[in-house]
Amino acid sequence: MRPAKLLLTTIFGPYGIKNKYAEGLGMQMELFNNQITREQGVHSPRTNFFTFPLYFLAENLSSVSTTVLDFPTWRAFVRELKKGYTHVGISFVQQNVLKAKRMAEYLRKNYPEIKIIVGGYGTMLPDLEDIVPCDEICRGEGVSWLREYFGENPDAPIKHPIMHGVSQKYLYGFREVIDDSGMIFPGLGCTNGCFFCSTSNKFNNSYIPFLPTGESVFAVCEEGQEQLGVDGFAIIDENFLKMPDRARDLLANMEYHRQPYSFAVFSSAETITEVGVDFLVRLGVCLIWVGVESEKTLFSKVKDIDVRSLVAELQAKGITVVSSSILFAEHHDKKTLEQEIDWAIDLGTDLHQFMQLIPFPGTPLYTRYVAEGKMIPDFPYTKLHGQDELAFYHPHFTSREAGKITRKAFRRKYETDGPGVLNMAHTVIRGYETARADMEFREETGLSWNPGTLRYERSGNYQPDEFMKLRIEKMRQRALEFRPIILSSRIFAPNNDCRKKAAQVATLYNEALGTPTLQERVKSFALVGFATIEWFRIQVKRLFGKREILRQPPIRRVEYNTESSAPSRVEAAEIPTGLQHRCNPST
């Protein structure tokens, strides 16, 4: 029998273009521009992330020759199939089901011998098998599923891939060629079980840890530093702090090895209050995504928590806060929705995601809405992205007006708080100043870190806090990285208030770090040059009725377990971008 040869692929691009397979709005392969810095024009960071789960799956198959194809065009996908695969795994989210369908139908027609495996959130669709022809559906955790499918030991140790997170990044039109961060994938799922949440419900409200200890997370950081030269990591885990012992253990490892790595994490409010903000600062959390959802405490994760004070403390101590809230919830009418938007903006977080309530198949919300007849019949799955039309009958809003209200909410956030990158620069410099002042205070008063209580406390045996000195130096470096954007954010600010804010942030930087060096000035002015070109390009696009410049993520192809002996992983050169459709730009 022919040995198995597996292709793991994402759905094909281009992305963010409305056609018969997918929507445009709300479907870029860009988290920020799609649903966080939406409406921020030239200030919106344009970032694509690798489809990390596919690399994770490939890395954990030991006997099967596997290729990962990330962000292929249709042509690249078709060409890849000529390489003699026995199995093709297509990973997709619900909104891209028609792209998965096209790929699977092409396979059935041209390669009927190839087994088709589908995976990802798209597998939560109840009528998936009627839409996408396939042989197997991987519904749960994929590593053990694939291992079992190919006759391997599903409980073999997990091998974590060491890789960068970002495939492409533009800031003010300038393409950053060095990605200084890595990606860590400690586990799947979340035990909070919020009624609308696909992630939690896909894994039956349970958490599946891949890196169960702080030591295992630290080992991945060390490898990342060694192989990629990075010391900052995006932790892709729905609620990383939900296992506080792992986070404590990670800090203990960093302190022991004197390695102040930094992290971007997702965490719910109740877990943050449990460990405390000082712990997060010490741990090196520089960005945290918190789902605040609603002013009405409908969820246990925000019950009895003063969200506003929590946000203020996080920001004062230098942690960028990305918040997210839900629009068009059941309790919203015209007045309360406006109040809810005001509340979310008043939190003053650095970045905010407004997401419409989406009854995703597989969630309790969907089951209830179907039972109550609230779902709009035949609402296309392609439109379940939460930025335009509602998929259900809302008593106070039409499906169509929801899109306009959502867009206006993003616009208000932008005009009130200014560009998100400026807010981040503000938080970073405040945090650096706070950390220095707090350190001085502790030195004067003899307060030491108590890893047991996760607090600074008076102890009879005061020792200089060398680890925190390293941490503060990292904060200083991070502040310096943000400095060049301040001038561009000021010049292209949406209004006078935001221009004044940019000027105040520049003053804070001067006070904390001294006046800018010649090199820093050159960087700032160079960025203004790029920003000006980007700004003109956006205006031209708008003249032609387009929302913005759309950028496609580069195609990436990586081979694992090839027949050639030496490395188990062979990374092909990037397929030239000329092969991509250069048109418009998703999740």
Ligand code: SF4
């Ligand atoms: S806390 Fe977040 S990840 Fe967890 S169930 Fe709720 S929405 Fe989902």
